Amino acid sequence: MNSTYKNILILTGAGISAESGLSTFRSSNGLWNNHRVEDVASIEGFECNPALVHDFYNELKIEVAKAKPNAAHLAITKLQQEYPGQVSIATQNVDTLHEKAGNQNVYHIHGQINQAVCLNCGQVMETWGDVDTETTCPHCHIMGMMKPNIVFFGENLLCMDKVEELLRRCDLFISIGTSGVVYPAAGFVQTAKYYGADTIEFTLETTANNFLFDKHIYGKAGETFPPFVDELIKKAKKEA
Numbered sequence: 001m002n003s004t005y006k007n008i009l010i011l012t013g014a015g016i017s018a019e020s021g022l023s024t025f026r027s028s029n030g031l032w033n034n035h036r037v038e039d040v041a042s043i044e045g046f047e048c049n050p051a052l053v054h055d056f057y058n059e060l061k062i063e064v065a066k067a068k069p070n071a072a073h074l075a076i077t078k079l080q081q082e083y084p085g086q087v088s089i090a091t092q093n094v095d096t097l098h099e100k101a102g103n104q105n106v107y108h109i110h111g112q113i114n115q116a117v118c119l120n121c122g123q124v125m126e127t128w129g130d131v132d133t134e135t136t137c138p139h140c141h142i143m144g145m146m147k148p149n150i151v152f153f154g155e156n157l158l159c160m161d162k163v164e165e166l167l168r169r170c171d172l173f174i175s176i177g178t179s180g181v182v183y184p185a186a187g188f189v190q191t192a193k194y195y196g197a198d199t200i201e202f203t204l205e206t207t208a209n210n211f212l213f214d215k216h217i218y219g220k221a222g223e224t225f226p227p228f229v230d231e232l233i234k235k236a237k238k239e240a
């Protein structure tokens with residue numbers, strides 16, 4: 001493997017948030033905070049019972065607001081500050097732990113818990129407060145058209161033009177805490193590899209797309225990722 005990279009892209013999934021105490025989206029029992037995923041993360045679920053979906057995300061917002069970034073998030077900040085190359089993040093997580101850790105260039109492909117989007121005019125608004133079926137859009141002033149800015153099943157991912165550009169450009173692709181089963185994110189490694197990137201995954205257990213990575217580092221990312229970052233910075237400084 002190389003030691004100096006010009007463009008590093010880090011894909012993060014539920015595993016990195018789980019180490020900060022936030023429940024993973026796809027737990028083994030198919031529930032998300034005791035709700036069926038179909039009820040709270042699908043367009044059909046939202047159309048059927050928007051009040052329930054709003055309540056769910058309003059509660060999750062409180063949980064996210066309390067959560068603190070862990071050593072893996074903070075190591076990304078260090079990498080961005082001290083590594084002589086570009087470091088970007090594509091995350092499947094809807095929480096804001098990357099931002100809380102001071103990470104820059106974060107692309108939320110599944111949306112963000114602290115945003116709502118108006119289904120009437122498309123305006124995205126940032127809010128940590130409650131959003132419900134009576135919330136008025138600050139842009140078009142229509143009531144009851146706000147949806148959590150979370151990508152539901154069957155909806156297109158966000159920021160994909162930017163992420164695809166980063167995938168083509170990166171020379172190191174790192175995956176942290178992703179299961180490798182949720183497409184299209186599970187296919188990112190393949191694209192990065194096709195364009196010549198080295199690929200590494202930090203994971204607790206063997207992932208579904210394991211064979212696409214050059215290197216696997218097993219364990220909690222909060223323990224395994226910071227020493228990897230230190231080593232990467234050390235090597236780059238030696239070669240500078």
Ligand SMILES: [Zn+2]
Binds near residue numbers: 120122137
């Ligand atoms: Zn609107």
